[in-house]
Amino acid sequence: MRMQKRLAGCVCLLAFTAALLAACLLRPQMAPVKTPVMGIVYTASEDDWKDEQFRLLGEQAEAHGFDRMVMQAMRTQQSQIDAIRALVVYRVDVIVFSPVVQSGWDNVLREAAEANIPVITVDKTVTQGDARAQVSYVGFPYRALAKQAAKRLLSEKNDTVAELYGTLNSSGAQEMSRGFREGMEQSGQELKYSLCGDFLRSRGYELMETFEQEYPHIGLVVSQNDAMVLGAVDYLKEHGLRPGTDIRICAFGGGEEVLGCLARGEINLVAVCDNQALAHETAHAALKLLEHPETPLWNEVRAELLPKEAA
Numbered sequence: 001m002r003m004q005k006r007l008a009g010c011v012c013l014l015a016f017t018a019a020l021l022a023a024c025l026l027r028p029q030m031a032p033v034k035t036p037v038m039g040i041v042y043t044a045s046e047d048d049w050k051d052e053q054f055r056l057l058g059e060q061a062e063a064h065g066f067d068r069m070v071m072q073a074m075r076t077q078q079s080q081i082d083a084i085r086a087l088v089v090y091r092v093d094v095i096v097f098s099p100v101v102q103s104g105w106d107n108v109l110r111e112a113a114e115a116n117i118p119v120i121t122v123d124k125t126v127t128q129g130d131a132r133a134q135v136s137y138v139g140f141p142y143r144a145l146a147k148q149a150a151k152r153l154l155s156e157k158n159d160t161v162a163e164l165y166g167t168l169n170s171s172g173a174q175e176m177s178r179g180f181r182e183g184m185e186q187s188g189q190e191l192k193y194s195l196c197g198d199f200l201r202s203r204g205y206e207l208m209e210t211f212e213q214e215y216p217h218i219g220l221v222v223s224q225n226d227a228m229v230l231g232a233v234d235y236l237k238e239h240g241l242r243p244g245t246d247i248r249i250c251a252f253g254g255g256e257e258v259l260g261c262l263a264r265g266e267i268n269l270v271a272v273c274d275n276q277a278l279a280h281e282t283a284h285a286a287l288k289l290l291e292h293p294e295t296p297l298w299n300e301v302r303a304e305l306l307p308k309e310a311a
Contacts, residue, residue: 038066038286039087039117041080041097043073046201047226049255049275053123056279057096064283066093077101081108088115094286098123101169109133118289120297122282123273125171134296136289138282140273141300142172142252143179149222149250149271149305150183158187159219159248162211163194164204164232166224173199176224176252193218197228204231212239212247219248226253233266244268244308254306262308270306277301 038061042054061068069092071083077100087095088111095117099105105126112119113133120136128135153159161184166173181191193215197203204227211218212235223229229251236243243249243266251258254272261267278301285297 035065035067036093036286036290037069037090038283039069039071039084039090039092039095041071041073041083041087041095043080043098043100044075045227046199047230047253047255048257049226049253049273052255053098053275053278056275057122057282060279060283061096061286064287066283066286073097075100077104081105084108084119085111088112088117091115092117094289095119096122096282096286099126099171100124100167102171102174103127103169105135106130106133109135116293118286118293118296120282120285120289122278123172134294136285136297138278138285138297138299138301139172140278140303142175143182145252145271145273145303145305146176146179147183147186149269150180151187152305152307153220153248153250153269154184154187154189157219157248158189160215160217161189161191161193161220161222162215162218163191164197164207164221164223164228165194166197166199166228168196170199173224180222197223197231199225199227201227201231201234204228205235206231208232208235212236212241221247221249223249223251226251226255226258229253229267230257230261233261237266242266259306262306265308268308271303272306273303274301 040057045051058068071086073079073083084095085108095112099121102125106129109119110130110133123139125137126135184191195207197207221232233243248268250269251267252271254270258270262270281299281301
C-alpha cells in the first residue's frame with residue numbers, strides 16, 4: 001500500500017513538472033533589452049573648453065541611457081571621416097562629432113544614412129549636398145552672440161579691431177566673423193585686420209606678435225576660441241604689455257583657464273558657451289532620433305557675454 005502511494009505521488013510530481021515545463025516553453029520569450037550606443041568622435045584640441053565639451057558629451061550620453069564608443073581623430077577632415085566610417089562599421093545607433101570644416105562630408109554621411117545611423121554635429125555645422133543624408137545639429141548662436149559682443153565692446157571705446165580667425169571653412173569661424181562684422185557696421189566701423197590661427201594656441205601667439213609689430217595701433221583683439229586667445233595673452237605678458245589694459249581682448253568659449261584670465265582682468269569680455277547645456281541637448285536629441293531618425297533636429301543652446309567686472 002505504501003509503495004502504491006509513493007508511486008502515485010511520483011506520478012503526480014512528474015505530471016506537475018511536465019505541465020510546468022510545457023507552460024514555460026509555450027510562454028513567449030522576452031527579447032533582451034539592447035542598450036543604444038552613441039559613437040563619439042573625439043578630435044584633439046588645445047584648450048580645456050573643448051576638452052570639457054567632449055567629457056560632458058560622454059557623461060550626458062551615459063545619463064540618458066547610452067553606452068559610448070569613442071573614436072580618436074586628429075584635427076583633419078580625413079581623420080574625422082575615418083573615425084565616422086569606423087563607427088558605421090561597428091553599427092552604433094547614433095554618431096556625434098564636431099566637424100573641423102563644413103564641406104566635403106557627403107560621401108561619409110551617405111554611408112551613415114544607408115546604414116540607418118543618424119548623425120548629430122555639435123558646436124559646428126556641415127553643408128549638405130545630398131538630401132538623403134540629413135544631419136542634425138546642436139550648437140551655439142555664434143552669429144548673434146558675436147554681434148552683441150561687437151556692439152558692447154565698441155560702445156565702450158572705438159578701438160581698431162583685429163580678429164584671430166579660427167579654421168578656414170569652419171562654420172563656427174564664419175558665423176562669429178560675420179556677426180562681429182555686422183555689429184561693427186552698426187557702430188560705424190569695419191574690421192580691418194583678420195588672420196587665420198586655426199584654433200591653435202601656438203598660432204594665437206604668433207599672430208599676436210604680427211599684430212603688435214606690424215599694426216601697433218590695434219586696441220582690441222577678438223579671438224574665436226580659448227586656445228588662440230591664451231596664445232595672445234602669453235605673447236603680450238612675455239613682451240611687457242598688459243592684456244586687458246594696453247590691448248582689450250574678447251574671446252569665445254569660456255574654459256577654466258580663460259575664465260581665470262577674465263577674473264584677473266587680462267581678458268575684457270568672454271562669450272561663454274555652455275557645454276553642459278550643449279551636452280544635455282545633444283543626448284536628448286539622440287534619444288529623439290532613435291525614435292524618429294528620418295526627422296533631423298536643429299537646436300541652439302544658451303550662451304552669454306561675461307565682462308571682467310562680473311568675473
